[in-house]
Amino acid sequence: MSEKVDVLIMGAGPAGLQAAVHAVRKKASVVIIGRPERSAIYRAHVENYLCVNGVTDGHEMVEIGIAQATRFGARLIEEDVLHVEAAEEGGFLVRSEGKSFHAASVIIAIGTAKKKLKVPGEKELTGKGVSYCVDCDCNFYRNAKVVVVGNESAAVDGAITLTKYASEVTLICKELTVSEAMRKPLGDSSVIVKQGTWVKEIAGENAVTGVVLEDDSSLEVDGVFIELGSKGPMELATSIGVQLDMETFSYIDTNKKMETNIPGVYAAGDVAGQPWQMAKAVGEGCVAGWEAANYVKHMKRDKWE
Ligand SMILES: Cc1cc2nc3c(=O)[nH]c(=O)nc-3n(C[C@H](O)[C@H](O)[C@H](O)COP(=O)(O)OP(=O)(O)OC[C@H]3O[C@@H](n4cnc5c(N)ncnc54)[C@H](O)[C@@H]3O)c2cc1C
Secondary structure, eight states: OOEEEEEEEEESSSSHHHHHHHHHHHHOOOOEOOOGGTTTTTOOOOOOSSSSOSSHHHHHHHHHHHHHHHHHTEEEEEEEEEEEEEHHHHHHSEESSSSSEEEEEEEEEOOOEEEOOOOOOOOOTBTTTTEEEEEHHGGGTTTTTTEEOOOHHHHHHHHHHHHTTOSEEEEESSSSOOOOOHHHHHHHHHHHHEEEEOOEEEEOOOSEEEEETTTEEEESEEEEEEEOOOEEOOHHHHHHHOOOTTTTSSSSSOTOBOOOTTTTTEEEEEEEEGOOOOOHHHHHHHHHHHHHHHHHHHHHTTOOO
């Protein structure tokens, strides 16, 4: 038997938690399903979010967000959603590892899975010199030596941005697959391009000290930026017919109300496209939570009990 809920939020990161705060304060019943420690911000050090004084640990922000959302009455279930489908009688059936809900409205806030290099040292040194976000972390690498790993425009763009901060930027790529328009600013920049090789290991104990390349040569660096594009966990969204953006198919298409093409389904945060920043995730979460609660109010007036 599925439990009825007004707004079911998939994802316990900044977008999901902010959506919960706004939906629950509009008197909707709210369940959040997601694992806070898997939020992209959890291991980050944040200094570009408004009202942060200096640098704040991402996990502290997430924990405060959970306390806030649950204090207002949202319920957090620390599991993954495994299945979602439209219910015949309206709304959506959502199944997690241990629970089953019949939700009037659903908010998808499941972030994006950043592609990993999958080399030794990467996991251990994430947040300690390994980064997946140039815009977030460039300021931590002033006058430092860094490498950017990637073949596509995200890597070239990231490397050029980093030249404004770091003392030396090396782009490591198997083969550049960027347009002529991107090659020109790369050629004009101070980025050192090492083509035809790849990183096979990231070295360091408590902080990155270097990288080992496929030819066994090594570079001493303080930071490794992995820019392999992003892969959205889109299976859940597309399983109920939610439309992705028509050009890249890498994020969920929404309008200004964070509505998707399916009535009652909203999306917010990284899953709804760039920039992958907390400020955007929180703003979109606010709109999605607000709009989902309004949607349920109207639905209740018609047929939802
Ligand atoms: C190393 C790093 C540093 C960063 N630094 C900054 C910074 O300084 N400033 C800044 O503004 N941004 C920064 N970012 C970006 C920021 O973390 C993201 O933009 C933000 O976390 C997006 O929030 P979100 O809620 O959309 O997704 P996330 O925070 O990624 O949360 C996704 C949530 O969805 C859940 N989820 C996934 N799949 C399922 C499923 N099947 N069922 C249920 N739940 C699911 C996860 O468990 C998680 O709780 C950084 C990111 C990284 C990786």
